Amino acid sequence: MRKSLKKATAKGMKEIYGADVAPDIIQVQRTKSEFSADLTIVVFPLVKYSRKKPENTANDIGVYLKHVFPDISSYHVIKGFLNLSFSSEFWLQQLNSHSRAIQNALVPESKMKIMIEYSSPNTNKPLHLGHIRNNFIGDAMSRIVKANGHDVIRVNLINDRGIHICKSMQAYLNFDPDGSPEKSGLKGDKYVGELYVKFENTYKSEIDKLKKEGLSEEEAKKQAPGMQKARALLKKWEEGDDKVIALWEKMNNWVYKGFDTTYQRMGIEFDQLNHESKTYKKGRSIVLKGLEDGIFYEKDDHSVWADLGDEGLDEKILIRSDGTSVYITQDIGTAVERFEKYNPDKHIYVVGNEQNYHFQVLKILLKKLGYDWADKIEHMSYGMVELPEGKMKSREGKVVDADDLMDEMFQTSKSMSSELGKLSDLTDEQKNGVYETIAMGALKYFILKIDPRKNMVFNPEESVDFNGNTGPFIQYTHARIRSVVRKAEKMNIRVPRLISEDIRANEKELDLIKLLYHYNMVLKDAADEMDPGLIANYAFELAKEFNQYYHEYSILKAENGNLLQFRLMLAYHVGETLKLMMSYLGIQVPEKM
RNA sequence: GGUCCAGUAGCUCAGUUGGAUUAGAGCAACGGCCUUCUAAGCCGUAGGUCCCAGGUUCGAGCCCUGGCUGGAUCACCA
Numbered sequence: 001m002r003k004s005l006k007k008a009t010a011k012g013m014k015e016i017y018g019a020d021v022a023p024d025i026i027q028v029q030r031t032k033s034e035f036s037a038d039l040t041i042v043v044f045p046l047v048k049y050s051r052k053k054p055e056n057t058a059n060d061i062g063v064y065l066k067h068v069f070p071d072i073s074s075y076h077v078i079k080g081f082l083n084l085s086f087s088s089e090f091w092l093q094q095l096n097s098h099s100r101a102i103q104n105a106l107v108p109e110s111k112m113k114i115m116i117e118y119s120s121p122n123t124n125k126p127l128h129l130g131h132i133r134n135n136f137i138g139d140a141m142s143r144i145v146k147a148n149g150h151d152v153i154r155v156n157l158i159n160d161r162g163i164h165i166c167k168s169m170q171a172y173l174n175f176d177p178d179g180s181p182e183k184s185g186l187k188g189d190k191y192v193g194e195l196y197v198k199f200e201n202t203y204k205s206e207i208d209k210l211k212k213e214g215l216s217e218e219e220a221k222k223q224a225p226g227m228q229k230a231r232a233l234l235k236k237w238e239e240g241d242d243k244v245i246a247l248w249e250k251m252n253n254w255v256y257k258g259f260d261t262t263y264q265r266m267g268i269e270f271d272q273l274n275h276e277s278k279t280y281k282k283g284r285s286i287v288l289k290g291l292e293d294g295i296f297y298e299k300d301d302h303s304v305w306a307d308l309g310d311e312g313l314d315e316k317i318l319i320r321s322d323g324t325s326v327y328i329t330q331d332i333g334t335a336v337e338r339f340e341k342y343n344p345d346k347h348i349y350v351v352g353n354e355q356n357y358h359f360q361v362l363k364i365l366l367k368k369l370g371y372d373w374a375d376k377i378e379h380m381s382y383g384m385v386e387l388p389e390g391k392m393k394s395r396e397g398k399v400v401d402a403d404d405l406m407d408e409m410f411q412t413s414k415s416m417s418s419e420l421g422k423l424s425d426l427t428d429e430q431k432n433g434v435y436e437t438i439a440m441g442a443l444k445y446f447i448l449k450i451d452p453r454k455n456m457v458f459n460p461e462e463s464v465d466f467n468g469n470t471g472p473f474i475q476y477t478h479a480r481i482r483s484v485v486r487k488a489e490k491m492n493i494r495v496p497r498l499i500s501e502d503i504r505a506n507e508k509e510l511d512l513i514k515l516l517y518h519y520n521m522v523l524k525d526a527a528d529e530m531d532p533g534l535i536a537n538y539a540f541e542l543a544k545e546f547n548q549y550y551h552e553y554s555i556l557k558a559e560n561g562n563l564l565q566f567r568l569m570l571a572y573h574v575g576e577t578l579k580l581m582m583s584y585l586g587i588q589v590p591e592k593m
Numbered sequence: 594g595g596u597c598c599a600g601u602a603g604c605u606c607a608g609u610u611g612g613a614u615u616a617g618a619g620c621a622a623c624g625g626c627c628u629u630c631u632a633a634g635c636c637g638u639a640g641g642u643c644c645c646a647g648g649u650u651c652g653a654g655c656c657c658u659g660g661c662u663g664g665a666u667c668a669c670c671a
Contacts, residue, residue, distance in 0.1 A: 032613065042612065044651085054651095080651095081613060122671070159671065276671095303669065312596085313667085320669040327671050356597065357666050383598085384665080391664085422631065438633085450606065453598085455664070457605070466633055468619040469606085476633050484630050525609065537607065540618085551626095551635045571630095593633075 005065070005084075009041060012064035019049035030518070037076070037083035038514060044080045054080035088505055091513045096498050098516055098573050102580050106520055108149040115338060116142050118350035119268065120157045123255040124164040124196045126189040127262050129385050129392065129400040129458060130352070135268045136447050136586065137382055138350040140532040143584045148527040153342060156270040157334060160252050161277040166233040168192050169247055170226060171199035181254050187403070189258030192251055202226055238324070262402055267440070267586050276330060283333025284325040286369065287318045295368050311364055318365075331362055332369070339373050346376050348530075353381040353453075380530055383455035385447075400460055409439035409464060416466060423592060434590050438472050441587045445471030448585050449536035469540050471587055474578055477543040478589040481575035484555055488568050491556070495572045500562045508549045509570060515542050516577055523584070532585055539581040546574045 006023040013021040027042040043058045050057040055077055062075035062082050073087035118138020121127060127135075138154070146152045172179065172195050181191040203226050210220035221227065236244040263269070287304060290296045296306050296318060304319035318329050338347065349359065359379035366374035384391065392399050414435040417423060423431050446464050450456045466472040485495060505513070522538040525531075555571055558564035579589045 027610090027612090029609090029612095035613080040613090044612075079613065162671070164671075301669090314595095317669055322669080324669085326669070330671090352665095353598070354665055355671095358671095360597090381598090386664090388604095416633075420631090420633070422633095446605095454606090455599075459605085465605095465620065468633095470619080470633085472633055473619090476631080480631055480634085487630060529609070531609090533607085534609080537618090544618090547634060548636095550630080554630060556630045592631085 005039065005041070005069075008065060008068050009046075009061055012061050012068075013046060013049055016060050016064060017050045021046065021049055031083055035078070035083055037085045039084045039086075041082040041084070042080060043082055047080070058082040088510055091510050091517070092499050092503060092505060094517045095513045095570065095573065098513075099497075099576065102519065102577060105147050105149045106523060111150060112345035113151045113153070113342070114145050115153045115155060115342060115344040115347045116145070116350065117155045117157055117348070118142075119263075119270070120159060120351070121259065122159045122164055123189075123252050124168050124192060126187075126193045126258065127402040129402065129405065132266070132402050132405070132443075133382060133385050133447050133456075134350055134352070135263075135266055136444050137380070137452050137532065139266075139268050139586045140444075140448055140535075140584060141348065141350065141380065141527075141530060143586060144523065144526050144532060144535065147523055147584055153272060153344065154270045155272040155274060155338075157274045157276060158256075159276050161237070161275075161280060163230060163234055164196070165248065165252065166230045166237065167199040167203075168196045169233055169244075169251060170230040171195040171202075172247070172251065174202075174226070174229075181258070187258040187261065188254030188256070189262070190403075191258075192255050199226060199230070265406055265440075266402075274334060276334075279334045279337055280325060280330045281333070282337055283329040283331065284319060286332055286336060287325070287329050290369055306365055306368065308361065308364060313361065313364075316361055316365075328358060328362060328365070331358075332365060335362070335366060335377065336371065339371070339376075343373075344376065346378060348378045348380050350380045350382065353383055355379075356381055380452070382452040385456055385458050388457060388459050400458070405460070406439065406443065408460070409443050410435055412464075413439040413442065413466070413472075417593065426592070434593055437588045437590050438466070438475060438593060441471035441475050441582070441589070442466055443471075444585055444587050445474070445536060448532045449540075451531055451533050453531075471582075472593070474539050474543045474582060475587075475589045476593055477546055478575050478578045478582075479591060479593045480550065481546075481571050481578075482591045485568065485572055485575070487556060488564075493564065493568065496565045496569050499566050499569065503562060503566045505566070506553075508545075508552065509567070512542075512545055512549060512570060512574060515545055516573055519577055519581065522581075526584075535581050535584050539578055539585075542574060542581075543578060546571070 003023075005028050006026045009026050009028075010021045010023040013019045025045050027045065029040050029042065031037040031040045041058070041061065043054055043061065046057055046061075047054055050060070052060070058077040058080060059082075062077060062084075065084065066072045066075055071086050071090040072084050073090075074085045076083055116138060118141075119131065119135050121131060142152050142154050172192075175195070175198055176184075179191075181188045184191050186194070203224055206224035206226055207217070207220040210223055211217065215223065233244055237248060287296060291298060291304055296304050298304050299321075301321040302323070303317055303321040306316045306318055308314060308316055316328070317326060319325055335347070338344070351359070356379065359377070359381075363374045363377055366377070386392070387398065387400070389398070414432075417431075417435055417438065423434060426434070442464050447456070447458075449469065464470075488495070519538065522534055526534040550571075553567065555567040556564065558567050582589050
């Protein structure tokens with residue numbers, strides 16, 4: 001409707017004033033709630049074409065549009081705002097077609113193949129709150145983009161090689177050479193993570209000791225025996241030493257197993273797993289080729305650099321003096337590989353804003369290397385998660401572990417739910433399912449409702465609420481609706497497919513239908529702006545609006561059968577829309593809670 | 594120091610390419626509403642110098658300039 005309004009307005013401008021106006025400059029927005037109308041056209045931008053006062057221009061267009069669209073029941077003009085009201089018949093008709101509408105993905109102007117990379121963990125540490133935000137955002141964006149009618153490839157780049165995993169390996173050999181997650185009773189990623197911490201601690205004390213013996217900080221770091229051993233492991237790994245590779249595989253597999261459990265609980269999936277160990281060499285050879293071609297340069301110590309001076313940036317190292325490649329070099333390799341293999345129309349990297357510079361440089365380097373597709377890379381840069389006392393610091397143990405957090409959410413959900421006691425007719429297994437659904441809903445919603453670009457504060461004690469603007473609030477609204485539908489079915493009343501013709505909807509009902517009608521705009525905006533928060537806000541608005549309605553009017557005790565059916569149908573569609581919107585956030589909604 | 598990002602109620606956040614004499618939610622606080630479809634709900638009260646100062650225009654929380662405060666980044670870590 002928006003689009004056709006824009007077109008019609010442009011056409012009207014031509015017919016009334018003989019002015020050529022591009023439809024794009026015409027602003028059509030939802031009418032502010034203080035005014036009783038549905039859509040508003042802002043005419044200020046049109047005044048220079050009409051050469052009339054805003055009021056007169058608005059009036060002229062109003063007359064024209066009302067003539068073109070029979071569905072427009074009335075219009076009125078306030079200053080430069082043309083408020084259009086649509087007839088209730090029009091809106092009731094919209095409700096009739098709503099169920100069909102929400103079953104299909106949107107049809108995009110041009111369908112794209114979009115690759116989305118997210119999660120991308122290191123294999124030396126368990127997942128924490130920061131990863132949670134990354135995973136939730138990446139997962140939600142994948143769902144949203146897909147719902148907009150695009151093809152999505154979800155990819156996880158696992159950082160499985162490098163000095164960090166060698167540190168864990170070194171600690172394993174040193175402290176627990178026959179150990180395993182099973183023997184320790186720990187999850188695989190936790191077990192390896194603890195070894196990593198052990199390494200770091202002994203490393204630290206080794207450095208302190210060497211410093212006391214008179215070495216500089218830098219020297220001490222180099223000479224610490226633990227570090228030297230870890231480096232030796234890395235070297236052996238790169239040389240393909242059988243024993244080292246076997247150990248590396250064994251430990252990584254422990255970690256993967258642990259990650260899988262966490263991913264599964266979070267409801268996170270991927271279409272592809274990339275392992276850095278398999279791609280890290282590619283970037284190196286590309287850079288060396290670039291060196292041959294004179295795009296990069298070599299220093300005396302044989303390290304390879306890119307000069308980014310003409311971009312207003314520094315020089316950037318690409319290959320170390322010992323011939324090994326750095327992070328960005330590997331990223332060049334994986335990017336080239338992906339574009340060669342899949343040729344996506346867009347490649348979104350969901351990575352924290354601390355890496356803004358990295359991606360800026362990555363795109364520049366790819367362009368320098370002559371890859372035109374570099375412009376198809378988008379860094380979806382999200383803000384950090386901070387604790388009330390400041391940034392999370394893994395070294396000081398100030399991290400919120402992903403598994404622990406989910407456990408806590410579950411416990412809260414369970415005790416709250418048990419207190420309310422509305423699930424008495426369910427089995428224990430079913431109950432646990434509901435607790436989990438609510439717990440994850442609360443957590444996901446809490447994180448996703450916030451604009452990804454912004455840093456957010458997470459207070460483990462009180463942040464995640466179950467009242468107000470929360471996941472459970474929306475889940476609850478859905479459960480309520482389902483309960484009504486079930487009751488109706490017991491009364492042998494089915495949700496009708498079409499509204500009977502003599503229905504006269506009240507204002508609240510029309511408001512709800514209008515809100516339902518806007519769902520696809522929200523879905524499109526969420527994809528365009530890359531902001532799942534828009535979906536969350538919409539779902540909240542809809543749930544809130546419905547709860548008010550629910551409180552004010554009885555569905556099952558409506559004055560007559562036709563009205564009852566209409567209200568039931570309306571409620572049902574609100575429920576389905578909530579369910580759908582929440583599904584785009586990766587959140588499930590229960591039948592009862 | 595250079596670059597980038599942010600600053601809205603006590604707290605956590607909305608505010609969609611600048612729009613409507615009154616800047617919105619939720620939490621926390623206070624006061625109401627369960628004999629009625631699920632009270633994880635609904636209604637109400639209170640709470641603001643939109644960091645500060647200029648500028649741009651019909652019109653600024655939003656745009657520009659300069660400050661202040663906080664964060665990120667500028668590694669032969671990833």
